[in-house]
Amino acid sequence: KNQVEQSPQSLIILEGKNCTLQCNYTVSPFSNLRWYKQDTGRGPVSLTIMTFSENTKSNGRYTATLDADTKQSSLHITASQLSDSASYICVVRTNTGNQFYFGTGTSLTVIP
């Protein structure tokens, strides 16, 4: 069964600290993996897209890694800011059909 699991479910960190969010997937065949940021009550916004051959990709203070062999990805946030408080969703796309499989997200709260 195609699934995307994220951990932790929620996380609270102090402003300025770093954190790492995890994503494990069983989706096959794999096409790409995306990380989205979703503010409360709004649609998700793309942070990174990674294909099979990419191990790491950065977008400002966000760095995503991908290990396609172990089917794991992580999203590292450096020097967190209050505006980073949001839900972070891992999404895996198959290359058959047009299916996107979403994780349940990690709810991040950054406190001053």
Next chain:
Amino acid sequence: DTGVSQDPRHKITKRGQNVTFRCDPISEHNRLYWYRQTLGQGPEFLTYFQNEAQLEKSRLLSDRFSAERPKGSFSTLEIQRTEQGDSAMYLCASSLGGQDNYEQYFGPGTRLTVT
């Protein structure tokens, strides 16, 4: 603002009523997706259009749900005889197809509450 708009942003309806939501994608995007998201969960795929053709429908899309994209531009999602379990955020996304790595741009969503 991603350029994808949805209307209305909020809808409260009584069980058994019909509701219709509208999505306006980014103008040159040929692909349009509908998702449903319940509280604390990630979005779930409902259906997908390439231009005006509806190419895929999820098993989640029961007979009470219908989606259209008549001219390959805006899309509507109609729910007939709403049930309390239909309460959710309905998200629309659009993309410029072709490459596997195309970006999906999401709208702000329509939050449906069925009382």
